[in-house]
Amino acid sequence: MTRDTNIEYRIEKDSVGESKVPKDAYYGVHSMRAYENFPITGRKMESEIIKSIAEIKKACVITNYEVGLISDKIKNAIVQACDNIINGEYHDQFIADPIQGGAGTTHNMSANEVIANRAIEILGGELGDYSIVHPNDHVNYGQSTNDVFPTSGKIATIRLLMEAKKSLIRLSEALDEKSMEFDDCVKMGRTQMQDAIPIRLGQEFNAYNSAIKRDIARFDKAIEAMSEVNLGATAIGTGLNADVDYVDKVVPNLSKVTGLDLRQTEDLIDGTQNLDGFVYVSSIIKTCAVSLSKMSNDLRLMSSGPRCGFGEIKLPPRQNGSSIMPGKINPVIPEVVSQVAFNIIGNDMTITMAAEAGQLELNAFEPVIFYNLFESIRTLTGAVNTFIDHCITGIVANKKRMKEMVDNSVGIITALCPHIGYTLAADIAKESIVTGQPIKELLLEKNVLNEELIEKILDPSAMTTPGISAEELIKKVI
Template sequence: MMKPDKREKVRMEHDSIGTKEIPLDVYYGVQTLRAAENFYITGMNMHPELIKSIAQIKKGAAITNYEIGHLDKKRADAIVKACDEIIAGKMHDQFIVDPIQGGAGTSLNMNANEVIANRAIEILGGDKGNYAIVNPNDHVNYGQSTNDVFPSCGRMTALKLLNRAQKQLERLYEALIKKAEEFDNIIKMGRTQLQDAVPIRLGQEFKAYSSAIRRDIVRFENAKQEMSNLNLGGTAIGTGLNADVQYCQKVVKNIALISGLPVVQAYDLIDATQNLDGYTFVSGAVKACAVNLSKMSNDLRLMSSGPRTGLGEINLPEKQNGSSIMPGKVNPVIPEVVNQVAFNIIGNDMTIAMATEAGQLELNAFEPIIFYNLFQSIETLAYAVSTLVDNCITGITANVERCRSMVDNSVGIITAICPFVGYEKAAVLAKEAIKTGASIKDLILRDGLLTKEQLDIILNPYSMTEPGISGKALLNNFSENTLQEKAGLN
């Protein structure tokens, strides 16, 4: 696999392992090709934002090394130009190492070093593979180690993806707020443990969803702050061996300018090199959001169940046929896909936690699997939220009469009556209603416990769904005029 075709032109490159044929026209080199042959694991390519992030780091390093006198202008300019091309999306096909790889990310770092070096050589008029002109290690990687480059480009990538996902969450929050306002006057039955509880307004349910998403947005803000600390300048184990003091002081600042990201150098470079709990924290925030989205999707599927034999309280937009055998069937496909994304994110979170724990002494070798799963979690969450907003939430409608009829026929409204007739009598009425199918209203009127006018006031949607109007406070002021005033009927 990945070996040059015998008919194509090759160049010879060598490393500490030996000599190897490399296709003449490619920009990667011997170390990249060895990694591609060793680590065919997922069959997938590196995330494009990770490639751009590592190019931004290499650009920042080249600029810094030129500023402090460790790289001549000609080489620095060529490296910077090569990096700019990668940042613009060019040569990504030259990053051929698998996202999951042994070596703590060395393969990606060398892939970047070789591609950038060979493109810089070409810019300077040389032939690819002539590393006397620009060397992958001695020039492109000067003052760096995989152990500070790879974690830093991973954090930068996570930061970019978190920004995108947060924008989608903000769209979802706004969509839920609009639905909360639209449905604010629609009374429906609340349920606990899937049994009738007490009435609630449909708008209150959507407002509760928006509150959960608002918390998720705050968690994402904290996650972005966690990802903004880079260990660049720490080199191999955080001690900064082979890195100039001026380089350590300037490199992250230059990368912040290049990337436009609010990145800073980590306070303790040794800690930032060996301890990866920040990824566990970020993954936890993404998982918490996924759990909220999945619970919301469960509710949407339940409330829209039917159309004849389910709850049928809301209608989800019809997006596609639901069956190859049952004509006219339409399934809640958008909430279903959100559920599945959540399941996957929860599994990814476990992998990230295990990989974070598996670090030993001065380095954790398992960042490749952390990045692979973390990036997937953040990105799929963003896509799931996007389709949830556009293809579901904004098009939800309410079946107002269905909602109201289930309230009127529910035994659950007895709770609102309880303060006026007492718990014991209310329990007797509830059991009779369940046994006979009679409505609570009819039984109350039959027994002369309350008048129809009083029931209408007590069972007003706002009376039943807001504190301060119902219960003992209402009982203590039980004149018709007072009740009508409190219920907003005057």
């Protein structure tokens, strides 16, 4: 890092030695070292995790005050500093990269420094005068990175999941509307990309909605899993250096500060060393992404054309599809949804390996877990929103094209199996494929069934739902 000669600096010390810190900076020596050590992504910490760690520090200082370990004066200054950060101020002072060594110590110490310096300023002191408010002795009192950082990651994850869930609920509502709109649109179903039997377009959209509803239910379980935190565990889960009353009260106070229904994990050692909860949440995000991408694949196929493909539906045109082919429109929204899904699947692998790689009493790889998990949830939310607004709500059914394909399909002969047997039905299907002669004509020509019965059996709409038995049908016609 090249230091600007026009900036005034103050000198701060840590166990490594001395370091220059910009005189007006709210961050301190630890943040500066991390900034120099970890030029990894070029990004800053997510605003959600900056807010959540400030909420934790606020809850901790309130609890320490309640049990008689922090003075009223220092408590009030730290609370005000935390409130500033919670309200979106001073986020630019968190200068470290989100992927960092040290199991999150950088982020915890950055919060301690920024909060301490802001509290010092509130009390009328000069930035860096830690004799007034100390990052470790006051802001971090009774805490460790090892209980603060995972707790902050869980709070941030909960809030991101809540936003994603809102988007999924909107998608479910949009799919429900389309399923009703398309309920009378009969088309050919396909299995292994080959003609199968008729299905209503509305039924397909209802099936998409069923998958999204399952995703919504899983998101509730993910939020529940993230609501169990290890705050109070300190370094390895034994609660060393934390007052016993503080350990009991800190999570209830954190629930009040955040407005979230949080609870302290029953086994604080387990809650400190194991990160399987984040793997569980990531797998839920991945599952949702797979459902979205599968739906996108279907929409691209059904909208393929416009003349030489399936052409069963029309997607809203969003932009030119080619720099060389005039008039070409591509299914860009389903494409971007699938790309988001691919990225989420990759992130899930990173999260899985990072959780697996922890040793003994602490997993040191939480920073990369949070980086990828936050990206997965945020991009999923963005993909769902654009999917709804720029694709799903504007889909139009091409009823004429669907009818043509149903009428010309060989697949409808499946409905005849209960009446004429599989072997004869297969022979007629083969002949229809070779000659191009419609199924109905062949049935009449071969005098297999009378015309009235053929019309009733091969009614495409009737094929899309269970109806009366073959025996009853014949009795009604004959």
